[in-house]
Amino acid sequence: MKNAAALRWIVVFAALAALPFFLSGYYNDVYRKLLLWIALALSYNFLFGISGQVAFSHFAFYGIGAYSVVIFLFQLGMPLPVAVLAGILVCTAIALAVAIPSTRLEGFYLALATLALAQLFIVVLNEGGAVTGGTSGLVDYRLPPVFGVRIAGPWYTIVIVVLVLATYAVLLRLDRSWFGRACRAVRDNPEAAAAMGINVARTKVIAFTLTSALAGVAGMTYAFVDNTVNPPIFGLENAFLLLFMVIIGGAGRHAGAVIGATLLYLLPFLLSPLIGHHHALVFGVLVVAAILLQPRGLVGLWRSSR
Amino acid sequence: MAILQVTNLSKRFGGLTAVADLSFEVHEGEILGLIGPNGAGKSTTFNLIAGAHSADAGEIRFAGQGIRGLAPHQIAARGVMRTFQHNRPFDGMTVLENVLVGAHTRFSHNPFSRKAAQEESATRARAAELIEFVGLGELREAPVERLSFGQGRLLEIARALAGEPKLLLFDEPAAGLTLAEAERIAAVIRGIAARGIAVLLIEHDMRFLLPLAHRVVVLNFGAKIAEGPPERIRADPAVMKAYLGEHAAA
Numbered sequence: 001m002k003n004a005a006a007l008r009w010i011v012v013f014a015a016l017a018a019l020p021f022f023l024s025g026y027y028n029d030v031y032r033k034l035l036l037w038i039a040l041a042l043s044y045n046f047l048f049g050i051s052g053q054v055a056f057s058h059f060a061f062y063g064i065g066a067y068s069v070v071i072f073l074f075q076l077g078m079p080l081p082v083a084v085l086a087g088i089l090v091c092t093a094i095a096l097a098v099a100i101p102s103t104r105l106e107g108f109y110l111a112l113a114t115l116a117l118a119q120l121f122i123v124v125l126n127e128g129g130a131v132t133g134g135t136s137g138l139v140d141y142r143l144p145p146v147f148g149v150r151i152a153g154p155w156y157t158i159v160i161v162v163l164v165l166a167t168y169a170v171l172l173r174l175d176r177s178w179f180g181r182a183c184r185a186v187r188d189n190p191e192a193a194a195a196m197g198i199n200v201a202r203t204k205v206i207a208f209t210l211t212s213a214l215a216g217v218a219g220m221t222y223a224f225v226d227n228t229v230n231p232p233i234f235g236l237e238n239a240f241l242l243l244f245m246v247i248i249g250g251a252g253r254h255a256g257a258v259i260g261a262t263l264l265y266l267l268p269f270l271l272s273p274l275i276g277h278h279h280a281l282v283f284g285v286l287v288v289a290a291i292l293l294q295p296r297g298l299v300g301l302w303r304s305s306r
Numbered sequence: 307m308a309i310l311q312v313t314n315l316s317k318r319f320g321g322l323t324a325v326a327d328l329s330f331e332v333h334e335g336e337i338l339g340l341i342g343p344n345g346a347g348k349s350t351t352f353n354l355i356a357g358a359h360s361a362d363a364g365e366i367r368f369a370g371q372g373i374r375g376l377a378p379h380q381i382a383a384r385g386v387m388r389t390f391q392h393n394r395p396f397d398g399m400t401v402l403e404n405v406l407v408g409a410h411t412r413f414s415h416n417p418f419s420r421k422a423a424q425e426e427s428a429t430r431a432r433a434a435e436l437i438e439f440v441g442l443g444e445l446r447e448a449p450v451e452r453l454s455f456g457q458g459r460l461l462e463i464a465r466a467l468a469g470e471p472k473l474l475l476f477d478e479p480a481a482g483l484t485l486a487e488a489e490r491i492a493a494v495i496r497g498i499a500a501r502g503i504a505v506l507l508i509e510h511d512m513r514f515l516l517p518l519a520h521r522v523v524v525l526n527f528g529a530k531i532a533e534g535p536p537e538r539i540r541a542d543p544a545v546m547k548a549y550l551g552e553h554a555a556a
């Protein structure tokens with residue numbers, strides 16, 4: 001039983017890790033970004049779908065992770081492991097600062113506070129002068145060698161595969177534990193959850209902080225995909241795309257996050273030859289259809305068809 | 307031994323006195339019924355003990371320690387669990403998962419520690435026993451949406467028991483149930499008291515409560531008007547007067 005599970009993880013890892021060696025540079029780039037979207041959608045699903053927190057800051061934390069690792073490495077000259085740890089600390093500190101006051105209030109205030117954070121982040125990036133590189137961002141850097149080895153090409157894609165699988169493993173373990181059940185209980189019925197001895201505010205803060213830190217780590221990995229970070233990448237458009245991915249795939253289910261992220265990331269590649277850049281229109285129709293017809297998303301559709 | 311001691315408890319809502327200078331005790335393994343006509347202050351008393359309301363004056367001691375002013379989750383963690391009059395299951399979960407949520411305060415290992423898996427499977431086994439105990443064994447893996455109202459009430463009880471309470475608070479457990487379902491609930495409550503757990507029951511229906519309770523406290527307009535074994539309460543003139551016209555059966 002336990003060995004079978006371990007074997008499954010190894011097979012999935014081997015398949016995902018082997019793929020980039022068969023892809024050209026362009027498709028390798030598409031593949032890397034798809035994996036990053038999946039990692040983000042998985043952690044956002046835990047925050048939005050499982051914990052029921054309507055937050056718009058997830059993509060901003062992705063940006064905070066990306067920017068902070070680049071700033072720590074190249075502006076402050078920290079070694080890589082220190083820069084990564086410092087980046088996680090920054091994400092955690094900001095997440096706590098946002099979550100602690102807003103989870104004490106009704107859910108609506110979390111939406112407002114996180115929307116404000118996402119906007120503020122873009123303002124700080126644009127006005128950050130030499131530290132953030134202003135509107136053009138930070139460019140011309142490369143991942144420093146790790147133990148004397150330069151990780152590039154398909155090998156760096158494997159780093160992203162490890163990130164996705166590690167994110168999934170962490171979230172799966174949490175979801176199947178007392179903590180995951182507490183998150184769902186708080187989402188469904190906070191008063192009954194409190195009567196079961198669950199500290200509602202604390203559960204929300206932990207879920208928010210943990211998933212935001214995971215988004216930050218994904219962002220750090222992203223920083224060396226394009227080797228540039230700039231404000232437009234981390235704008236609200238992508239924050240909403242992430243929300244759409246989770247809703248269309250099926251909020252509350254890991255498979256839904258994977259399906260939603262894959263579909264919405266790849267759809268523009270298929271649609272743009274047909275309708276140009278109007279794919280946002282198709283996304284909008286899909287979201288409305290998902291909310292009206294199948295609130296459990298594509299995963300729900302598949303489950304009810306069986 | 308008294309596990310719960312309520313002393314001179316008072317609560318006002320604006321100009322209305324909901325609970326006035328109320329004192330009573332509940333002992334281990336005892337079923338104490340708290341009754342009274344509508345608006346007598348039963349629910350307020352219940353909510354004060356469970357931490358949903360905060361008292362204006364008086365003391366609530368549980369296992370020798372003051373619990374007045376604690377939040378509901380802190381009171382639950384100390385060993386006071388409750389059921390809801392209107393069932394409040396966690397939708398989208400199975401019966402077993404609902405009961406596991408009730409065991410929340412029994413988990414002490416973080417989900418990534420090596421002992422977590424062992425703790426999880428031990429707690430699952432205990433939850434399955436409790437589901438058996440209330441008689442929902444066949445529905446253990448069923449989604450809660452499939453339960454009838456009466457079965458949902460039994461789930462409320464199993465979920466509360468999973469927290470390993472020393473005191474269990476029931477908010478009108480027979481409300482909305484058929485006679486057969488109410489008898490089933492009464493049998494389960496007797497079984498709980500037989501395990502040494504103290505039971506405090508808020509009830510409106512005397513026909514359900516009097517055969518079940520070991521001792522009864524009667525409230526009217528927030529104050530205690532009688533206390534004693536059910537046989538004496540049945541014959542008490544003050545109780546008759548408070549209920550007159552409302553519950554001829556009493």
